[in-house]
Amino acid sequence: AQSVTQLGSHVSVSEGALVLLRCNYSSSVPPYLFWYVQYPNQGLQLLLKYTSAATLVKGINGFEAEFKKSETSFHLTKPSAHMSDAAEYFCAVRGGNQFYFGTGTSLTVIP
Amino acid sequence: EAQVTQNPRYLITVTGKKLTVTCSQNMNHEYMSWYRQDPGLGLRQIYYSMNVEVTDKGDVPEGYKVSRKEKRNFPLILESPSPNQTSLYFCASSLNPGTAYEQYFGPGTRLTVT
Numbered sequence: 001a002q003s004v005t006q007l008g009s010h011v012s013v014s015e016g017a018l019v020l021l022r023c024n025y026s027s028s029v030p031p032y033l034f035w036y037v038q039y040p041n042q043g044l045q046l047l048l049k050y051t052s053a054a055t056l057v058k059g060i061n062g063f064e065a066e067f068k069k070s071e072t073s074f075h076l077t078k079p080s081a082h083m084s085d086a087a088e089y090f091c092a093v094r095g096g097n098q099f100y101f102g103t104g105t106s107l108t109v110i111p
Numbered sequence: 112e113a114q115v116t117q118n119p120r121y122l123i124t125v126t127g128k129k130l131t132v133t134c135s136q137n138m139n140h141e142y143m144s145w146y147r148q149d150p151g152l153g154l155r156q157i158y159y160s161m162n163v164e165v166t167d168k169g170d171v172p173e174g175y176k177v178s179r180k181e182k183r184n185f186p187l188i189l190e191s192p193s194p195n196q197t198s199l200y201f202c203a204s205s206l207n208p209g210t211a212y213e214q215y216f217g218p219g220t221r222l223t224v225t
Contacts, residue, residue, distance in 0.1 A: 043218045045216070046215075092154075103151060
């Protein structure tokens with residue numbers, strides 16, 4: 001069965017600092033992986049997705065993620081945090097006809 | 112505008128009173144799904160539908176029903192709500208889960224069962 005693990009339910013960074021949100025997946029087949037962002041009182045919005053075309057995936061708002069098969073990881077990064085990046089972030093994997101989400105990481109950006 | 116809509120956005124009800132949360136998408140997506148979001152648990156899939164008249168259980172289907180009579184609509188039915196179904200619910204749709212297509216999410220329905 002597929003699953004994702006997000007390490008760190010809360011991450012705080014200073015404005016302008018590197019953002020690193022961790023996601024490890026478990027999948028018996030080459031996975032399709034996704035990162036979503038959820039702003040307060042809103043639905044989830046796609047940040048980026050891995051579809052096996054390239055291991056380094058660029059998304060919206062300056063975010064990117066690198067697929068590392070050997071580490072079964074798909075960590076999300078952004079070189080310089082902005083106040084507007086404060087939100088909840090979810091990693092997800094498609095398994096068969098279902099999608100499996102991690103428990104989420106709440107990002108706080110300190111001015 | 113391409114979107115997934117849910118109604119109502121907020122609902123407070125009492126134990127045992129049947130309710131329906133509607134979901135509609137205007138993107139001609141085959142795949143639709145319902146999730147519940149609970150603190151510390153992330154999103155868990157309740158039911159999904161591959162196409163009209165095709166539905167299947169997700170990871171937490173107990174206490175819920177769905178139907179897919181039209182491609183655009185996928186209502187979530189709670190026949191006898193209980194307090195443990197208090198949660199934030201999201202409807203989502205996708206072109207086809209057999210590929211890398213991502214899901215598009217509705218704005219959420221916050222349900223409180225007293």
